[in-house]
Amino acid sequence: MSTxxxxxxxxxxxxxxxxxxxxxxxxxxxxxxxxDRLAALMAETVSAGDPGGxxxxxxxxxxxxESVYVSPQAAxxxxxxxxxxxxxxxxxxxxxxxxxxxTDRFQDFSGARPGDPVRLEDHYAELNRLTEG
Amino acid sequence: MDEFTERLAGLADQAPRxxxxxxRIARRFGTTEFEGTSAEGRITAVVTGLGELTEVRIGETAxxxxxxxxxxxxxxxxxxxxxxxxxxxxxxQMAGLVLGGRSLAExxxxxxxxxxxxPDRD
Numbered sequence: 142m143s144t145x146x147x148x149x150x151x152x153x154x155x156x157x158x159x160x161x162x163x164x165x166x167x168x169x170x171x172x173x174x175x176x177d178r179l180a181a182l183m184a185e186t187v188s189a190g191d192p193g194g195x196x197x198x199x200x201x202x203x204x205x206x207e208s209v210y211v212s213p214q215a216a217x218x219x220x221x222x223x224x225x226x227x228x229x230x231x232x233x234x235x236x237x238x239x240x241x242x243x244t245d246r247f248q249d250f251s252g253a254r255p256g257d258p259v260r261l262e263d264h265y266a267e268l269n270r271l272t273e274g
Numbered sequence: 275m276d277e278f279t280e281r282l283a284g285l286a287d288q289a290p291r292x293x294x295x296x297x298r299i300a301r302r303f304g305t306t307e308f309e310g311t312s313a314e315g316r317i318t319a320v321v322t323g324l325g326e327l328t329e330v331r332i333g334e335t336a337x338x339x340x341x342x343x344x345x346x347x348x349x350x351x352x353x354x355x356x357x358x359x360x361x362x363x364x365x366x367q368m369a370g371l372v373l374g375g376r377s378l379a380e381x382x383x384x385x386x387x388x389x390x391x392x393p394d395r396d
Contacts (some may be wrong), residue, residue, distance in 0.1 A: 148374065196346075204325060209346040216285050216342035227328040232327050259385045 145175040146250070186243050191227035195219070198231035202243045206232060227259035285374050292373055299367050308363060312348040313340065319352035323360050327353060342355045380396025 149171040157163030182205040190197045195215035199207040209228060219227060302386040303323035311318045316336035330349055340348060365386045369379040379386075 205357075209350040211342045211346040211349070211351075213342045214336065216345055216357055221332040221337050224345075225332050227334075228330040229327055232353065251292050 145171070145178040149175050158267040182243070182246050183240070185246070187235060187238045189231060189238045191230040191234070193227065196224070196227040196231040198228070198235040200232065200239050201247070202239050204239060206238055280348070281374070288373055292371055292378070295371055296368075296378070301363075301373075303364055306360075306361040306363075308356050310352045310357070310359055312351035312355060313344075317345075317348045317352045317358040319349070321353065321356040321360055325360065325366065326356060329358075 149168070150248045152164075152168045152171040156168055158211060183201060185202045186199050186207050188197055188199040190220055193215075196211040197212075198261075209231065211224070211228075215224060222246070285288070307320050308322045308323065309318055309320050309330065313333075313336045316333035318329075318331040319327065320331075322329050330352070333346070336345065336348065365379050365382055368375050368382060371378040
């Protein structure tokens, strides 16, 4: 499977030791594609609610809070303390989902298979070897 | 010793002290709490330096006077303000640490820079 990470890795392998302009441009293009893909990835959002499902938080995969939705029922029935707790619970749950989603997406993005953390390390080791070589 | 070698030696001398300073800031920053408010101070969010949301305090008048959608927007705004305060604090603390004539704050990600500014990296 071709990924931005794999493209960059391949460009470094093919052109990393060359000094020609075309090679440098291809490496730069691959790096820009990977940066853009990472930025898009971090801007994706996931949502989760408090245990009662009456407050919903949406966060970006970067962890930033996009929005908090307080249901009419929560606004009506919760006291201020419970409403605050529900908001905290919803944001925490959404961030846990974001962390899990980021792990999944990054595996897709890097070409690693789920449950195969060694593959990611291999990528880093290879990139280090190429950039230091 | 030429100028380049002298400068390199100077950097090497500064590095251990800076490393210890950064460690001290990181230890303290992780447990420090930062507040952000919205709805004219009636809603307060508290986050740690590591970004964990620990508390949302909602004033009784805010709950009574804001509709449910405005309440949610105000909570989100308070959280974002608290997080921005935490980042600004870290940036300020890092700004005091200088390596080779450059502030370590320059090396923080863009989200730590004040809105609308780009750190000078020349």
